[in-house]
Amino acid sequence: MSGEKNLTTLIASMTPVLVENEYVFGTLETYDYEQVALLNPISTFQEKEGLTVILTKEKADEFNISYSGVFKCITLNVHSSLDAVGLTAAVSTKLTQSNISANVVAAYYHDHVFIAVKDAEQALADLNALTQQGIAS
Numbered sequence: 306m307s308g309e310k311n312l313t314t315l316i317a318s319m320t321p322v323l324v325e326n327e328y329v330f331g332t333l334e335t336y337d338y339e340q341v342a343l344l345n346p347i348s349t350f351q352e353k354e355g356l357t358v359i360l361t362k363e364k365a366d367e368f369n370i371s372y373s374g375v376f377k378c379i380t381l382n383v384h385s386s387l388d389a390v391g392l393t394a395a396v397s398t399k400l401t402q403s404n405i406s407a408n409v410v411a412a413y414y415h416d417h418v419f420i421a422v423k424d425a426e427q428a429l430a431d432l433n434a435l436t437q438q439g440i441a442s
Contacts (some may be wrong), residue, residue, distance in 0.1 A: 307384070307386065308385050308387065308388075308389065308414070309382045309383060309384060309385055309386060309389065310385075310388055310389045311387045312391040312392060312395065313364055313439060314439075315353065315383055315385055315386045315389060315391075315438065316392070316395055316436060316439030317379075317439035318383050319381045319382065319383035319385075319392075319432075319436055319439075320381075320382040320383065321379050321380070321381055321382070321418075321429055321432035321433060321436070322379065322380050322382055323377060323378075323379050323425060323429045324377065324379070324380060325428050326361050326363075326365075326374070326378070326408065326437075327361065327362040327363075327376065327377060327422060328347070328359055328360065328361060328373060328376045328377070328419060329359070329360065329361075329365045329370070329372035329374065329375055329379055330358075330359055330374070330376070330377065330408070330419075331357070331358050331365055331372045332352075332355040332356065332357050332358070332416070333351070333355050333356045333358060333359075333370075334355040335339050336355075336356055338349065338351050339355070340368075341358070341387075341427030343344040343368070344358055344360050344364055344365075344368060344370070345360065345361075345364060346358040346359055346360040347356070347359050347360065347361075347365075347378075348410055348412075348413065351356060352364075358370070359410070359419070361363060361395070362375055364391065371372075374421060374429050375418040375420075375421070375422050376408070376420060376421060376422065377419070377422055377425035378417050378418070378419055378420075379417070379418045379419075379425070379428060379429055379432060380413055380415050380417050380418075381396070381405060381416045381417070381418065381432070382393055382415060383415070384414050384415065385414075385416055386392050386410075387411065387413070389392060392413070392416060395414070395435065396409065396418060396432065396435070397409070399431050399432065399434070399438065400418075400420075400428055400431055402431070403424075403435070405420060405421075405424045405427060405428050405431070406420070406421065407419070407420060407425075408420075418432075421424070434439040
């Protein structure tokens, strides 16, 4: 499996980037793949209750997909291995210190942290501080 596994290296070399779009988590109890393609989600996950979709707020509003929160995405620009241990814990621990909820999605190359819009700037500052702490260690 490719990607970095060493936690110290991961933290010291990650570059958190705040994505411009606003995202929501929605669910589709019934759907077809043409509908999903029109939604253009950045992620999907099949659960027993339905298909979870992560998509832009704009698309959700356009297609009347209900949601309960609006999020910004912070991408941790470091190629972490899917076998890496501790990165999610380190990120969530750091954000917990500022009472910030984090919804982490691990993709093949990077981890993506979804944060309530109101907390996005503070979360980005916290994650940059974590990186600096990692470099200083």
